[in-house]
Amino acid sequence: MASFPTETLNLPPPINGQDSTSHNEPLQNADDEQIQPSIPQSTDDVTTTAAEKRKREDVATEGPQSESAEPSPSPSLHPLHKTSLCSYFRKVGTCCHGRTCRYAHGEEELRIRPDNTWDPTSERAKKARKLEDGDKCEAKEDAVEEVMMTEAVVDGDGDGDQDVELSKCLVHLPRKWHSDNLKKFLADHGILYKSAKKKKGMTVGFVKFESVEQLKNAVEELEGISIGNKTLKVANVVPRSFDKNIKSPMTLSGNAKQASESAVPGELAEAHASSNGHEDGNGNDEGLAGDGSGLKVKSARDVVTPLAHMSYSDQLEHKKNSIAQMLKKLTRNARKACPNGVSLPEWIMKSREIGGLPCKLEGILGSPLVNGYRNKCEFSVGYSLQAKPTVGFMLGNFREGVTAVEEPVDCPNVSEIACKYASIFQEFLQQSDLPVWNRFKNSGFWRQLTVREGRTPGKPLDVENLEVNISEVMLIVQVSSATFDDAVVNSEFERLAKAFAAGATASSPSLPLTALVIQDHQGVSNVAPADAPLRLLSIPKADGEPEESNDVVEARIHDSISNLRFCISPTAFFQVNTLAAEKLYSLGGDWADLGPDTLLFDVCCGTGTIGLTLAHRVGMVIGIEMNASAVSDAHRNAEINGIKNCRFVCAKAEDVMGSLLKDYLNPLWEEDEHASEGSNKEITIAEEKDSSRDNVPENEGCSGQDPENDIADSNCPEGSGKEPQSQLQKDCTSEGNSLAQPFKNVVAIVDPPRGGLHPTILGGCSYISCNPETLVANAIELCTPSPDKIEKNKDNRGWRNMSSAGLARHRAKSMPISKPFQPVKAMAVDLFPHTSHCEMVMLLER
Ligand SMILES: C[S@@+](CC[C@H](N)C(=O)[O-])C[C@H]1O[C@@H](n2cnc3c(N)ncnc32)[C@H](O)[C@@H]1O
Numbered sequence: 029m030a031s032f033p034t035e036t037l038n039l040p041p042p043i044n045g046q047d048s049t050s051h052n053e054p055l056q057n058a059d060d061e062q063i064q065p066s067i068p069q070s071t072d073d074v075t076t077t078a079a080e081k082r083k084r085e086d087v088a089t090e091g092p093q094s095e096s097a098e099p100s101p102s103p104s105l106h107p108l109h110k111t112s113l114c115s116y117f118r119k120v121g122t123c124c125h126g127r128t129c130r131y132a133h134g135e136e137e138l139r140i141r142p143d144n145t146w147d148p149t150s151e152r153a154k155k156a157r158k159l160e161d162g163d164k165c166e167a168k169e170d171a172v173e174e175v176m177m178t179e180a181v182v183d184g185d186g187d188g189d190q191d192v193e194l195s196k197c198l199v200h201l202p203r204k205w206h207s208d209n210l211k212k213f214l215a216d217h218g219i220l221y222k223s224a225k226k227k228k229g230m231t232v233g234f235v236k237f238e239s240v241e242q243l244k245n246a247v248e249e250l251e252g253i254s255i256g257n258k259t260l261k262v263a264n265v266v267p268r269s270f271d272k273n274i275k276s277p278m279t280l281s282g283n284a285k286q287a288s289e290s291a292v293p294g295e296l297a298e299a300h301a302s303s304n305g306h307e308d309g310n311g312n313d314e315g316l317a318g319d320g321s322g323l324k325v326k327s328a329r330d331v332v333t334p335l336a337h338m339s340y341s342d343q344l345e346h347k348k349n350s351i352a353q354m355l356k357k358l359t360r361n362a363r364k365a366c367p368n369g370v371s372l373p374e375w376i377m378k379s380r381e382i383g384g385l386p387c388k389l390e391g392i393l394g395s396p397l398v399n400g401y402r403n404k405c406e407f408s409v410g411y412s413l414q415a416k417p418t419v420g421f422m423l424g425n426f427r428e429g430v431t432a433v434e435e436p437v438d439c440p441n442v443s444e445i446a447c448k449y450a451s452i453f454q455e456f457l458q459q460s461d462l463p464v465w466n467r468f469k470n471s472g473f474w475r476q477l478t479v480r481e482g483r484t485p486g487k488p489l490d491v492e493n494l495e496v497n498i499s500e501v502m503l504i505v506q507v508s509s510a511t512f513d514d515a516v517v518n519s520e521f522e523r524l525a526k527a528f529a530a531g532a533t534a535s536s537p538s539l540p541l542t543a544l545v546i547q548d549h550q551g552v553s554n555v556a557p558a559d560a561p562l563r564l565l566s567i568p569k570a571d572g573e574p575e576e577s578n579d580v581v582e583a584r585i586h587d588s589i590s591n592l593r594f595c596i597s598p599t600a601f602f603q604v605n606t607l608a609a610e611k612l613y614s615l616g617g618d619w620a621d622l623g624p625d626t627l628l629f630d631v632c633c634g635t636g637t638i639g640l641t642l643a644h645r646v647g648m649v650i651g652i653e654m655n656a657s658a659v660s661d662a663h664r665n666a667e668i669n670g671i672k673n674c675r676f677v678c679a680k681a682e683d684v685m686g687s688l689l690k691d692y693l694n695p696l697w698e699e700d701e702h703a704s705e706g707s708n709k710e711i712t713i714a715e716e717k718d719s720s721r722d723n724v725p726e727n728e729g730c731s732g733q734d735p736e737n738d739i740a741d742s743n744c745p746e747g748s749g750k751e752p753q754s755q756l757q758k759d760c761t762s763e764g765n766s767l768a769q770p771f772k773n774v775v776a777i778v779d780p781p782r783g784g785l786h787p788t789i790l791g792g793c794s795y796i797s798c799n800p801e802t803l804v805a806n807a808i809e810l811c812t813p814s815p816d817k818i819e820k821n822k823d824n825r826g827w828r829n830m831s832s833a834g835l836a837r838h839r840a841k842s843m844p845i846s847k848p849f850q851p852v853k854a855m856a857v858d859l860f861p862h863t864s865h866c867e868m869v870m871l872l873e874r
Pocket residue numbers: 600601602603631632633634635636637638652653654655658679680681682729730731733735779780781782786
């Protein structure tokens with residue numbers, strides 16, 4: 029039996045004592061702590077007596093009041109005796125060891141662990157987790173009042189500042205309420221007011237009063253009232269008024285220090301101060317700072333790079349620890365989902381030896397670049413706390429009424445070039461005749477600026493001066509043009525192109541500007557569908573003349589990974605940290621055990637990066653991707669790099685995976701129906717994420733597109749993947765393997781979007797994959813043994829309220845019967861320094 033000594037896990041100590049499965053428990057020695065052998069052991073009278081005594085002690089000391097006063101175990105017993113539930117007993121209600129079993133037979137026998145935690149699968153642990161989550165929620169709710177701020181949501185009637193002074197936000201209202209519900213609620217409580225507004229989906233409403241008296245009465249009456257299980261809070265309305273004549277405090281250098289030095293007194297000074305507040309490394313105050321109105325607000329730096337106050341080595345330790353916690357979920361949930369009457373897989377049994385982990389966590393790879401590493405930044409356009417049109421990051425969650433946007437000052441993940449372009453655009457907006465987007469009213473014109481950067485392959489990296497590494501820049505400006513006059517719009521675009529060109533030239537050194545694209549999008553959120561109309565603008569030359577006609581210039585930039593050149597179109601996904609992505613892909617390749625006999629599926633391949641960088645190590649690559657322009661980039665990338673053993677299919681993976689597998693593997697199955705068994709691997713590359721996505725600046729890990737609603741097959745430049753086999757054979761008659769020369773090894777590298785993969789892909793073959801939470805959910809489905817009979821998932825009601833792991837357990841019951849995968853090893857790779865996100869590679873085999 030393979031053992032996994034704890035030393036090799038290289039796990040950090042528990043943070044805040046939260047490590048519930050105590051990886052440091054002295055249980056490594058598999059021979060010493062035998063895991064439920066199938067042959068009954070002889071009963072040892074002495075042990076029985078001790079166990080009975082122990083049990084009596086346990087029963088006597090149980091109950092809430094005794095939990096902390098747990099007596100130390102008898103010296104003759106292992107300190108972990110009965111601190112974990114017996115899975116055999118749980119499944120079948122009996123266990124061959126009877127009372128001598130070292131594991132607890134039921135909750136009553138369970139003892140608290142030496143580190144003061146309960147077996148994470150026990151009811152007590154669940155209760156503790158719930159209480160803890162409740163505390164966190166309460167703390168968050170209390171904080172809401174502190175960070176309350178909104179853009180100009182109260183309709184102005186010309187009173188300017190008075191509008192704001194006579195207005196209040198009501199916080200913790202039911203999401204389903206709209207304005208009428210709010211008005212009725214106010215009337216029921218006898219509140220007099222001028223206007224009341226509430227948008228469905230938000231937890232805040234806005235009330236304007238006629239007089240200070242009305243306002244005072246309302247505050248007295250409403251503050252603290254219970255609505256459902258929430259307590260109503262009354263908060264101030266932000267922003268305060270902004271003087272249009274005051275220029276942006278952000279300097280063209282984008283340098284945070286210079287920016288805060290140049291801040292105009294009384295303007296954004298406090299916001300900058302809050303960023304600097306973290307420089308002492310003390311993150312205890314959560315970076316809250318005043319905005320001058322008595323409210324406490326977070327800075328863009330706090331929101332976008334919440335770990336920036338920690339040293340990078342501490343960040344890596346922190347991420348590795350949270351990945352370990354995430355992995356333990358896989359063990360717990362696969363154990364729970366294991367069907368009755370089916371033995372637990374060996375990896376679950378062995379997990380006890382490695383602190384509950386499903387497999388060895390090999391450690392964490394750091395990012396080669398820690399600052400300014402992002403090659404793509406999406407800046408929102410909105411109002412700052414002072415109501416100034418601003419290009420930067422939103423300070424919070426729209427549902428909670430936070431729409432304020434602050435400049436990307438002192439955000440260490442943002443590149444200097446991106447900061448400079450944000451600043452140029454912000455300057456332009458101050459003078460523009462067209463309005464910035466108002467999220468509350470869903471109206472306005474300017475919505476978002478995306479800055480994408482590319483590098484030339486083969487050039488050694490200058491780490492001291494990152495800007496010089498960037499040779500190409502694409503700017504994508506998102507607008508909502510539907511209600512605006514074409515002539516006005518066109519003239520604004522012309523001015524915009526001039527402003528960018530002039531700003532780029534004036535900067536020192538001058539900034540690359542390769543393509544300027546307008547994306548027209550009418551939707552409520554800034555996440556545009558992949559087919560949102562794009563328009564390429566001409567970039568004027570320095571002397572003011574337009575450079576080329578639209579037909580000649582292409583909206584594409586290039587970057588390089590592993591010395592290959594990649595062409596990237598405006599909406600195609602490309603990892604935002606190119607150098608760290610290179611590490612991630614090569615790790616995936618190393619683990620996948622690739623060779624000339626390997627057929628590699630690059631599932632969710634984007635521009636083909638994973639498949640193309642590994643193509644020289646396999647017989648053939650098949651990339652599957654639903655975004656048509658990414659697929660066309662992938663084709664072009666294969667071509668410009670002279671790679672011939674790749675094929676790219678434009679389709680949803682769940683629609684074509686089954687038929688592709690059938691087409692490519694059938695010849696194998698005909699020869700030997702077990703040929704594919706044991707040689708299949710899945711490598712999952714997963715991104716760990718924070719649940720509060722709204723705070724994240726933009727696509728860290730995926731395009732943000734809704735996989736269900738995007739491109740139809742008919743839009744695809746290439747085949748849908750449903751071609752007859754003869755067509756497939758024709759496609760892969762390159763130097764690599766073809767169907768005539770069967771592949772002995774099938775590997776899928778799965779790099780899904782944030783939402784994970786559609787479950788129907790998972791039943792097909794073995795995989796490698798990357799997003800810790802969705803990976804864990806997918807892995808639960810892949811690694812849980814099949815039941816004897818598949819259940820039809822008739823009742824899917826309530827799935828919205830389920831955790832991703834709960835949903836995966838539910839789905840696992842209806843997966844096609846197949847041999848389960850087993851987790852072999854995992855490694856975290858940090859692509860996102862200073863944020864809480866992290867990628868993970870996991871090898872699953874069967
Ligand atoms: C995280 S990105 C990874 C891209 C690529 N592997 C890379 O590293 O550059 C996920 C990709 O999956 C694509 N995608 C999302 N859902 C999909 C689906 N159901 N089928 C195929 N592709 C999908 C997205 O368009 C996006 O390009």
